[in-house]
Amino acid sequence: MIPVTKPFLPAEKEFKSYIKSIWQRQWLTNNGPLVNTLELKLKEYLGINHLLFVSNGTVALQLAIKALNLSGEIITTPFSFVATTSSIVWQGCKPVFVDIDPESFNIDPYKIEDAITPKTTAILATHVYGNPCAIDTIQQIADKYNLKVIYDAAHCFGTRYKNRSIFEYGDISTTSFHSTKLFHTIEGGAVFTKDPDLLKKMALMRNFGYSGVDTFSEQGINAKNCEFHAAMGLCNLNHVNDILKMRKYLSEQYLNRLVNMDVKFQKIENNEDYNYAYFPILFKNESLMHQAKANLELAQIYSRRYFYPSLAKLPYVENVEMPVCELVASRILCLPLYHTLTVSDLDMICRLLLRGQNFEKNKAPEIRCTNKLEPLQSISRIRSKIVKVNGSH
Ligand SMILES: Cc1ncc(COP(=O)(O)O)c(C=O)c1O
Structure with a gap:
């Protein structure tokens, strides 16, 4: 049998050495050392300054929409995984679809302006199969109409655009580290932004909005990931x-x-x-x-x-x-x-x-x-x- 995809699995021995360290520390989740190490190593590997490891790529999209305070209409692509659209609806916004380009299979940038209304707040586009969208044109439109840009970069681990990680583009980029992805943490995902305030906001949101032992400064959710998934990520990053x-x-x-x-x-x-x-x-x-x-x-x-x-x-x-x-x-x-x-x-x-x-x-x-x-x-x-x-x- 030949499946459409198979997850990469590191040598059992490699994974077990991390698991042993988890048993020694008895620290399973809540911003543990393996999660921190994975975040640092991912930043180093991708050549970027800001990222947060989260529980999956769907929650990453939801966090992005929430952190940007989006409401009203979000222009998006109809050719993507269901999570791209469902996250928009989940956050109480309306997806407004713009057709795709027949060659790149990405959102057609020349059809975006016609879909903009006074209620439009953002563009959420997918880099389909890891193929970069028309990033420069989309940014020009966003700047002209004062819109936010989110990229669903779930397929993009390793893709670079103009000599930078593709995750650096847009107000926020999100990705998935699901087992079917070429780099995975079993379940997992990440959000990326160059804006330190936005990053801080999402870091709080990822952990229920906790800003101190008994203080909550943001409305939050549980979007954390755990030591076991980070261990798989650390192994897979080597390969x-x-x-x-x-x-x-x-x-x-x-x-x-x-x-x-x-x-x-x-x-x-x-x-x-x-x-x-x-x-x-x-x-x-x-x-x-x-x-x-x-x-x-x-x-x-x-x-x-x-x-x-x-x-x-x-x-x-x-x-x-x-x-x-x-x-x-x-x-x-x-x-x-x-x-x-x-x-x-x-x-x-x-x-x-x-x-x-x-x-x-x-x-x-x-x-x-x-x-x-x-x-x-x-x-x-x-x-x-x-x-x-x-x-x-
Ligand atoms: C384009 C796209 N967006 C979002 C997701 C959701 O990611 P996750 O499965 O990690 O929630 C996927 C997952 O396959 C995807 O392919």
Whole structure:
């Protein structure tokens, strides 16, 4: 069986050494030493000054909206994980959807201004699959209309933009360290801001609003994380460079093999600093996607419709048509991608996809010899070719 993803697990021995230290200290949660060490090491690794480790990526979004005191309407993307929209609604605000760009799959910055009303207070956009949004354009719009910007950077560990961690952008960025993410703490997440006052406010909010033993200076929630999750993060941080390298290598292998397949790939703007968090392919129509998914499942290979459905169709929001998002959400499939995926398994996945496509076209199956690895092509060269070949659907 080949799952769509597998969590990275460090050697048991490595994790146990941290667990032993927890037993010795008997300090399980409430701002313990491992949580503090993880925060320091993450800052060092990411090259940033401010972050807070929290219980998950959903609470991170809720904290961000609350800390910025947002109300009214928040402009957002319909192509994201459900938590992006549900957090807005949870905080008593109204999500106003703006359709996505068909190449990057991120919110279309040129459609944002039309959605702004006197009630708009912020833009909450997702860097989809780790691919940076049009950050500069979004910031210009936010400055012009005096709006706050939150980035849901749940997929972005390791992505950099203009030589800085992607987490540095926006008034607040949030991320998820869930087990499915390339860097994880089992459950977990973080909030990032360059504003020290905002950071302080979120630090208080994360811990019930406690500002002293018996004093509460903010309305708070329990968004803390614990020593066990921090221990997993500290172990995984030692391996994250290898994980990133492996995902890049596997993504290049996919691209080399699928470059002539009649599908479209996400356009990555700055791929030198991209993290290869997912490997999505966009089919020409929904039925081809279903067929490919079913063919893979016959061989016990599991891909995922991610993201599906469009968030503008959720039962608790005002439903609106988002044509580009609906087209992408209905045809997209994320292929298996994880650090231990073998090239022979990847070969098999690609052969099945190509064979399915050729079967569709009533052609004899074209199976490429894949025992020998082909020389790596530069991922940017391949991607520009893909955009040319498949640019129109
Ligand atoms: C884009 C996006 N936002 C938010 C979340 C929520 O993160 P968590 O599962 O840590 O609550 C996820 C998790 O998959 C996600 O992919």
